[in-house]
Amino acid sequence: MSTARMETGMDKHPRIDLPAQPHARAFTRRIAAGAAGAAIAVAASAPAFAQAWPAKPVRWVVPFSAGGVADIPARIIGQRLSESLGQQIVIENRPGAGGTLGSEAVARAQPDGYSWLVVSNTNVINAALYGKLPYDPVKDFTPVIHFASTPNVLVVHPSFPAKSVKELIDVARKRPKQIFYASSGNGSSQHLFAELFESLAKIDMEHVPFKGSGPAIAALVGGEVSMSFTGMSAVLPFIRAGKLRALGVTTAKRNAALPDVPAIAEQLPGYDATLWLGLLAPANTPRDIVGRMNAEVAKVLRDPSVRRLLVDGGNDVIGGSPEEFGKLFNAELVKWAQIVKAVGAKID
Secondary structure (H helix, E strand, C coil): CCCCCCCCCCCCCCCCCCCCCCHHHHHHHHHHHHHHHHHHHHCCCCCCCCHHHHCEEEEEEECCCCCCCCHHHHHHHHHHCCCCCCCCEEEECCCCCHHHHCCCCCHHHCCCCEEEEEEEEHHHHHHHCCCCCCCCCCCCCEEEEEEEEEEEEECCCCCCCCHHHHHHHHHHHCCCCEEEEECCCCCHHHHHHHHHHHHHHHHCCCCEEECHHHHHHHHHCCCCCCCCEHHHHHHHHHHHHCCCEEEEEECCCCCCCCCCEEHHHHHCCCCEEEEEEEEEEECCHHHHHHHHHHHHHHHHHHHHHHHHHHHHCCEEEEEECCHHHHHHHHHHHHHHHHHHHHHCCCCE
């Protein structure tokens, strides 16, 4: 099994409190403008073009593997949305390169309302992590709606000796670079959540990237690696079956789906990393279509049966306007630019 790491400044363990960088301020101006335009879409009355949409199946690109934390909610929402729109929502998994392959496909797609991108923290992380992307993460997209927020879960193989976050940190300090953790790929939220953990805990572990959450979880369950910071909805069945042990959730507070599992911050003060999921459209998608998609997804998210499925998977259901999602996207660009800078991370 080969391993791969990002270069990090782990020996310095800097504070994660850097000011926003110039490129982050540029992202701020661009996403604010995009969010304002999308907000107008919701308020505007729908002309005949929007009423004719959709006239054929609609593609939602999930830039990660099937069965992962982004894929499962997308399929739950997409199934009910197909019924509401009268056209099938086709979930297309296009994993690879930390989500950039699928993101580029949507950025280059015709802005006609038939191609959409299911997005997570990984998109804003990539903006700070990669020296150059094949698309602009702000200018090439329009914010649509924030689906949900959820913690990742720090899980270990049952054979791993640590039974708490504190014990894990103690083991890692005694065995530097001897603990292998899985992620869904270089630059993924799982990867950066682990890098933040290492920085705050002043430990050094070995990163093993896989092509998606599914293969990463399979390797962890099989004992090929010791631990992972995995999306809750994807890992809950393995925790409940006793095939993995949960040590902590990445959000500042505990989650109702795992009430007995502490927040990592309870034993590592200052740790807080929330995974969020949403929908983007290619830039220049007609405002009336963006507004219609926002309204239809929001209606699906209010459906009690859909909410129950999402909440049972550890998700907090959000919804809201394109403008609100644009503001979140903007804030996360700044936050993760600071974290990537502080831990000294970059793609090899």
